[in-house]
Structures are given as structure tokens and as C-alpha cells.
């Protein structure tokens with residue numbers, strides 16, 4: 260946590276008690292600024308606005324935003340970083356975040372330090388509002404590919420929010436041992452990872468007694484929430500976000516839905532090209548109000564949700580939503596029975612290649628993985644990419660694992676119509692031991 264993050268946090272918490280009209284005014288002001296900036300400084304949006312004959316000064320309200328065409332993930336993926344990043348900034352000097360999300364198409368999002376600090380403050384707001392205390396010990400179990408946040412030295416010395424990170428790649432037994440050692444008051448992780456640890460706890464007896472558990476990055480179903488909450492005897496508070504925008508919405512203690520961070524994003528719910536009415540399901544489309552380095556306007560996140568006109572009984576003015584569908588990838592199992600979270604496969608095992616357009620990993624049998632690859636047309640040494648990926652996968656899954664690579668034109672959707680990246684035909688109970 261930096262001083263700048265603390266200042267952002269204080270302003271963000273004040274926003275929760277503003278009048279709705281004040282918040283809307285602030286949102287529109289930020290929206291107009293980002294739209295003007297995108298037109299002026301981002302070649303991708305300059306072209307998009309020109310093609311759609313949009314003058315950025317025409318965008319004066321949230322309603323006006325409808326005039327701007329959507330931005331899809333594949334459009335951003337096809338564009339070069341020079342087209343997506345503000346023309347006065349050098350992409351080499353920025354913080355690069357690679358993500359592939361549920362559809363397995365790697366995408367690079369650029370942010371600067373200022374944006375990263377604001378995003379950290381968004382997370383802290385949700386956590387403090389839900390009872391995080393300054394002296395708490397926080398253990399975060401997550402993907403080591405996403406940068407592990409460290410507290411500044413001055414905060415460490417003062418013992419403020421002592422944070423420990425545990426890698427999701429770590430074996431669940433080791434994760435449990437590390438949790439026991441750290442005795443956290445607060446745990447933050449993915450529902451699937453916590454469910455596995457909770458399973459182990461139930462089998463072996465559990466001495467971890469966190470006060471709060473924050474989840475995110477995957478859809479949290481009621482059964483998993485109840486399982487985690489009752490195992491650890493702690494309240495579970497879920498968050499909704501994505502790598503492109505960081506935290507988008509969060510639950511409060513009333514559990515009536517998720518409060519949308521409308522001071523950092525304009526979230527729309529689109530049904531058949533039109534805005535869905537309150538209570539109606541719609542595809543989630545977001546316009547980020549914070550990241551000036553690589554703005555994303557009317558970006559189709561790929562999840563489905565429901566907006567709500569209801570006011571939360573907690574009194575916070577941020578509007579409510581529900582998240583319905585999102586990432587639904589499977590866990591894989593290593594030869595020695597460890598579970599491998601689907602979340603690690605971004606961009607692993609292809610971190611050194613920009614040439615992989617899409618990939619899908621299917622665990623056909625306990626000892627066989629099939630990796631389907633869609634490779635860019637101008638790709639260089641594909642054999643080398645495959646050899647490197649094979650070495651990484653065998654390291655992770657064990658030496659007897661057969662890994663077959665297949666180059667395909669496109670990744671097919673499964674029977675339910677979902678484009679899944681990680682699929683297992685092996686029971687994960689093989690890994691729960």
C-alpha cells in the first residue's frame with residue numbers, strides 16, 4: 260500500500276455516502292474525459308469513432324454511450340500495443356498484464372503505476388467496508404503470474420495489514436500448512452482453491468479461524484459458499500472483477516447482490532443489442548474510467564449478469580447487480596494426485612509467446628493431455644514454442660504425462676455453447692486426498 264493508495268481509498272470510501280446525483284455527475288465527468296482522451300490519443304479508438312462517425316463531444320451522458328460501438332476481446336487482441344496504448348506513452352515502460360480469461364485468447368492489458376494504485380484502493384475499499392482491520396493479518400492464495408502485492412516498508416514496520424502470499428500452484432496440503440502457520444484473520448482466494456482446502460480441513464480437523472474470507476475470479480455457487488463458510492466458521496464475501504478492469508463489483512454484509520464500482524466503471528447489461536431492463540439478464544459490457552494508458556470503452560467482458568434498481572439496505576449508494584455466468588473451466592489432476600487450478604493457464608504454459616491466438620487443454624485420461632492451439636499466421640518458430648510448453652506441462656503434471664499438441668483453425672464450443680479453455684474428463688476426486 261502506497262501513500263497514493265491511502266489517499267484514493269479515503270476518497271473512494273467518501274463516495275459511498277454521496278448523493279446519487281453527485282456520484283452520477285462524477286461518473287459522467289470521468290466518462291467524457293476518457294472518451295475525449297481515447298479519441299485524441301488512442302489510434303484504435305480514433306479509427307473506431309471515425310468509422311462510426313462519432314464526435315467525442317456528442318457523448319455527454321451515460322445514455323449517449325450507446326452511440327459508441329462495442330469493443331470485443333478479439334478486436335483488442337488483433338490490434339497492436341501501439342494502436343491500443345496512448346500514443347505519447349512507450350509500452351515498454353508500462354506494467355504489462357497478460358490474461359486469457361475463459362476463452363483462452365491471451366490478451367495484454369497495459370496499466371501504469373497510478374492505475375495500479377487506484378485499483379489496489381478499490382480492493383481495499385471493498386475489504387475495509389466489510390470489516391478488514393488495520394492490524395489484521397491477510398493471507399492471499401493466488402496465481403503467482405499476477406504480481407504479488409507487497410506492503411510498503413513503513414506499513415510493515417507499523418504492522419498494518421500484514422500480508423502473506425501463497426501460490427495457487429502450491430500443493431493444497433502445503434497451502435493448508437502455510438495457513439496454519441500464518442493464522443490469518445482474513446483470507447482472500449478463489450472459491451475452488453478454498454473448497455479444496457476446506458475439504459482437507461474437514462478430513463484432518465482444522466485450527467484455522469479467519470474472521471473474514473474474500474473470494475473472487477470464479478463464479479461462487481451457494482453450495483460452495485456454504486461449504487467454505489461453515490468449514491472455517493467465517494463470513495464469505497464475494498467479489499466480481501476481471502484482469503482488464505480489476506475489481507468491478509463487490510458484496511457487502513447484506514448479501515443482496517454486488518455493489519458496482521460506478522466511480523471507476525460504467526457497467527451496461529446488453530440484451531439483443533439493447534440495454535437490459537432492471538431485473539433482466541444481459542451481457543456485461545464495461546467502460547473503464549481509470550486506466551488512461553489503455554482505455555477500454557464498451558468492452559464485452561464475456562460474462563452475464565443482471566442489473567438492479569433496488570437500493571441496498573446497507574445504505575451505500577453504489578448500485579447493485581448479480582453475476583450469473585462466467586468462467587467455468589475445470590480443474591486438472593497431476594500424476595501424483597495434486598489438483599491444478601484452471602486459473603494458472605494464463606498465459607502459462609505459453610508465457611514466452613505472442614503467437615498463440617487461442618488454446619485449449621483437455622485432460623483426456625489421467626496420464627494424457629491434449630493441447631489444441633490456434634497459431635497466428637505470422638508465427639515464427641512454432642516447434643520451439645511447443646517444445647517449451649511441453650517441458651513446462653511435464654514439470655507440472657509429472658514425467659509420465661503424455662502431452663499431445665494439435666494445431667487447429669479454431670477452438671470449438673462445447674455442447675452448452677461455452678468456449679472453454681480447460682476441460683477435464685478425469686474425476687477431480689482423484690486429486691482430493
Ligand SMILES: [Zn+2]
Nearest residue numbers: 511513571573
Ligand atoms: Zn450493501
